Amino acid sequence: MADLLIEIGCEELPAVACREARAQLPDLLRSGLEQAGLEAGAFETHVGPRRLAAIVTGLPASRAAVRRDVRGPRADAPEQARAGFARKHGLEAADLEEREGFVWAVVEGADTPLGELVGGVVETVVSGLQFGKTMRWPGGRFSRPVRWLVLKIDEQVAEAELLGLWAGEHSRGHRFLGGETRVRSAATYLADLRDVKVVVDEDDRREAIRSGLDAVGSWIDPMGKFDEVVDLVEWPVVLEGDFPERYLVLPDWVVVTAMQSHQRYFPVSDGPGLAPRFAFVANGAAKPEIVIAGNRAVLIGRLEDAAFAYEKDLDLGIEAMAAELGRVSFLEGAGSLADKQVRVRELAELLADRVDAEPGVRPAVARAAELCKADLVSKLVSEFSELEGFAGSVYARQEGEPADVCEAIREHHQPVEAGGVLPGSEAGALLAVADKIDTIAAAFAIGVQPTGSRDPYGLRRAAAGVVAITLARGFELGLPELMSRSVQTLVAQGCELKRKPLESVPEAVEFVLDRVGAALEPEGVSIEELRAARGAGHTAPVPMAALARALRDARGSERLAAVRDAYGRCVRIAAKGEAEMAERFDAALLREEAERALYEQLVATDEQLADCVARRDYACALDATSGLVDPLNRFFDEVLVMDPDLALRGNRLKLVFNVAAAIRSTGDLDQLPGG
Amino acid sequence: MHTHTFQTMVSALQSFWEQRGCVIATPYHTEVGAGTSNPATFLRVLGPEPWRVAYVEPSIRPDDGRYGENPYRFQMHHQFQVVLKPAPDDVQDLYLASLAAIGIEPADHDVRFVEDNWESPTLGAWGLGWEVWLDGMEITQFTYFQQAGGIECEPVSAELTYGLERLAMYLQGVERAQELVMAPGVTYGDVFQENERQFSTYNYEVADTAMLARHFDDHEAEAGRCLAAGLPLAAYDQALKCSHIFNLLDARRAIAVTDRAAYILRMRSVAQAVARTYLQTGEDDG
Numbered sequence: 001m002a003d004l005l006i007e008i009g010c011e012e013l014p015a016v017a018c019r020e021a022r023a024q025l026p027d028l029l030r031s032g033l034e035q036a037g038l039e040a041g042a043f044e045t046h047v048g049p050r051r052l053a054a055i056v057t058g059l060p061a062s063r064a065a066v067r068r069d070v071r072g073p074r075a076d077a078p079e080q081a082r083a084g085f086a087r088k089h090g091l092e093a094a095d096l097e098e099r100e101g102f103v104w105a106v107v108e109g110a111d112t113p114l115g116e117l118v119g120g121v122v123e124t125v126v127s128g129l130q131f132g133k134t135m136r137w138p139g140g141r142f143s144r145p146v147r148w149l150v151l152k153i154d155e156q157v158a159e160a161e162l163l164g165l166w167a168g169e170h171s172r173g174h175r176f177l178g179g180e181t182r183v184r185s186a187a188t189y190l191a192d193l194r195d196v197k198v199v200v201d202e203d204d205r206r207e208a209i210r211s212g213l214d215a216v217g218s219w220i221d222p223m224g225k226f227d228e229v230v231d232l233v234e235w236p237v238v239l240e241g242d243f244p245e246r247y248l249v250l251p252d253w254v255v256v257t258a259m260q261s262h263q264r265y266f267p268v269s270d271g272p273g274l275a276p277r278f279a280f281v282a283n284g285a286a287k288p289e290i291v292i293a294g295n296r297a298v299l300i301g302r303l304e305d306a307a308f309a310y311e312k313d314l315d316l317g318i319e320a321m322a323a324e325l326g327r328v329s330f331l332e333g334a335g336s337l338a339d340k341q342v343r344v345r346e347l348a349e350l351l352a353d354r355v356d357a358e359p360g361v362r363p364a365v366a367r368a369a370e371l372c373k374a375d376l377v378s379k380l381v382s383e384f385s386e387l388e389g390f391a392g393s394v395y396a397r398q399e400g401e402p403a404d405v406c407e408a409i410r411e412h413h414q415p416v417e418a419g420g421v422l423p424g425s426e427a428g429a430l431l432a433v434a435d436k437i438d439t440i441a442a443a444f445a446i447g448v449q450p451t452g453s454r455d456p457y458g459l460r461r462a463a464a465g466v467v468a469i470t471l472a473r474g475f476e477l478g479l480p481e482l483m484s485r486s487v488q489t490l491v492a493q494g495c496e497l498k499r500k501p502l503e504s505v506p507e508a509v510e511f512v513l514d515r516v517g518a519a520l521e522p523e524g525v526s527i528e529e530l531r532a533a534r535g536a537g538h539t540a541p542v543p544m545a546a547l548a549r550a551l552r553d554a555r556g557s558e559r560l561a562a563v564r565d566a567y568g569r570c571v572r573i574a575a576k577g578e579a580e581m582a583e584r585f586d587a588a589l590l591r592e593e594a595e596r597a598l599y600e601q602l603v604a605t606d607e608q609l610a611d612c613v614a615r616r617d618y619a620c621a622l623d624a625t626s627g628l629v630d631p632l633n634r635f636f637d638e639v640l641v642m643d644p645d646l647a648l649r650g651n652r653l654k655l656v657f658n659v660a661a662a663i664r665s666t667g668d669l670d671q672l673p674g675g
Numbered sequence: 676m677h678t679h680t681f682q683t684m685v686s687a688l689q690s691f692w693e694q695r696g697c698v699i700a701t702p703y704h705t706e707v708g709a710g711t712s713n714p715a716t717f718l719r720v721l722g723p724e725p726w727r728v729a730y731v732e733p734s735i736r737p738d739d740g741r742y743g744e745n746p747y748r749f750q751m752h753h754q755f756q757v758v759l760k761p762a763p764d765d766v767q768d769l770y771l772a773s774l775a776a777i778g779i780e781p782a783d784h785d786v787r788f789v790e791d792n793w794e795s796p797t798l799g800a801w802g803l804g805w806e807v808w809l810d811g812m813e814i815t816q817f818t819y820f821q822q823a824g825g826i827e828c829e830p831v832s833a834e835l836t837y838g839l840e841r842l843a844m845y846l847q848g849v850e851r852a853q854e855l856v857m858a859p860g861v862t863y864g865d866v867f868q869e870n871e872r873q874f875s876t877y878n879y880e881v882a883d884t885a886m887l888a889r890h891f892d893d894h895e896a897e898a899g900r901c902l903a904a905g906l907p908l909a910a911y912d913q914a915l916k917c918s919h920i921f922n923l924l925d926a927r928r929a930i931a932v933t934d935r936a937a938y939i940l941r942m943r944s945v946a947q948a949v950a951r952t953y954l955q956t957g958e959d960d961g
Contacts, residue, residue, distance in 0.1 A: 285785055294810025
């Protein structure tokens, strides 16, 4: 049995690339081994800023040869041809066998030593890694340039080439504290690297950082930088610095942002408030006093900037900031931020009507809408973009705006990321939804919607936010109405659209509905159920989600299967007969008992459906449609749809069509897997 | 080791890169917002010919002016720009050695390469790389050029842009750039304070916006004429003038929101046409 070490050495990988690689490495390694025909005892993978590593244990020393029969020329071929064939396979002509009218060579083959296979494993892993962003350099394409490759089978260097680099046994330790080192074997790899000041195992780095921070005191990480820091260092050393207490007069969140954004420092709390101290993680520190002094100076500079900006902003006041918004553009060509605030206010008020908001909420939303973008021209937000929303709420409070208005201003950005905190107040939720819907509608209208992986204005996140908030609050909003209003106001504001007004609205609506799936996936709704629910034609996330959940709950039931089959039959017949279908259904043309019965059931079902759907009770709606199954089956048994009389034929096709339409209000059931 | 003055620090960088085969170029003779815009970078990263250059570039950003009252924000600051084409395999080590050459021994510090990606919509250019941290302070932009003027860079160049004021402040241990020693007995403030005051006043208060808007149109048209005459270098100068005028108009808050995107698109179109013509001209000359 042999152990294998793979180390792919890189220039500093972004933390996000480390995360991507970490998620993919085990599967890629598994498939690399499989393709090479190797079975491993066990393996582990590690990712850090300068290396991707895999330690594989319990590999066979070689892959056993496979004996195979190779067919040669026909049995009656000339002697010369038989000899040539035999030679080709390293055999004598006498060794060939004769079967089925041909000559055969039985090729034993040779075992393939492990050393000749590992290059392919590395190749599979590296070419299979998918990064969100890759770059080219003179030598290849990867997240960042690859600079060395260590490949060892036990104590031996394996021969292989990757991106023009020959595998060796020399790795590189910490840039300044370690230097180059010879790796002895897979078994000693982690220890060999530790000797040159590299903690290869991410969990070890994580623990070292955690215990270092704990030793400093009661540290906090409100902006969630910890995981990133683990991938920014190879030899974590937690250090502590202080700053003048006078900066603590700033709002806590401003101080926290100065520390955490960009610098990734950890604030230290002191009872209820912040302490004038900070902890940070250096990548090794031979002279900690120098490193601390440098970081301290940087933080003080940032706090000084924040304090200066904060005071200037307070002098100016939020009203004056709001008055500046006419000068600031929103997206590229969708008017100014002042224009946007007008649209957001309109939408928020319309929404407040649609969701029947509490009476007190409406004035708060309207006022918050007038101020929500003002902090974009504040000095504080231009220094620290993360304070968008928060800064506005603080400045609004300073000018005596009521608490609910300030809250709504702060919350209108939420959620700032997938799965992030949602607005806590109804006013904040309405404003957040209005803001995001307007952004999406405007972006599509001026033709800057996302393409492929490019989403420069964060529209996917905005759409996911709309879905998350509306589902959490049960807001039922017709997206086409809201988005059309946005676009119409955009036009009234004199904005030149790149497309015909409103042409973009259906696409923008679909774009938002596309995000419902991701929101429901954790609840166990399948792709098929989601597609089926989508097919019911809803233009709001709430009813679409309610229907998808009802379909999930009914999954596997015989009743649902029967309705699905009946529906499928109707859809196919209606589609085939589309050209001959009557424009309107005419009850006077009903002749047979079975078609009359079906029609009567349809009328009754339609009524029940309207009632269930109005209550968004889709379990009840699914029940209602199942009443159509028997009459429909009888109809198909007893009635000839394609009657020679074209009037009857057209009318019957229309009846079938109407039955399909009724069932479709509980989903395009054809999307569900068949029984 | 003695502490560098601003100018001995610059000459140490120049001599370091000169020894590594760089042409030591001069700052460009018209205003640029960054050393990247100097044709010694923007045009030379195009095409296959190897190229190594290093130069100081005064970076003119009208909207960053603070009348000389801010400790580190100016309408003109200084960059030290290095372009290595193709990017050598040991480019990071070379960079770190250059820090040692100005008295920053990496082993004494926490020097880090932290992801940073660069994009210039007006140049149609982008690249991936890092910002380099020295004990938490960003001192250099390090970029592998992927595209310039909308054209893929082949081979890929490495671009190093040192922020000279920041580096010097760190080396000299001063908190305000104005206090930096330029030469014995002469401070940065002595040399630049009055410039900052006058140019901030001009940029924010005096510049004739109607005239500037006309000049933008004129320079844009002239760029087109130069391109038609097969003179991409001359056209590029006109493009740079457009870019500076745009920055001035922006500082004067004279660009209507609805026009902004159009201005940027116009500048990018010229930059891309220059890049294409530059490559064609190079090919025609063999």
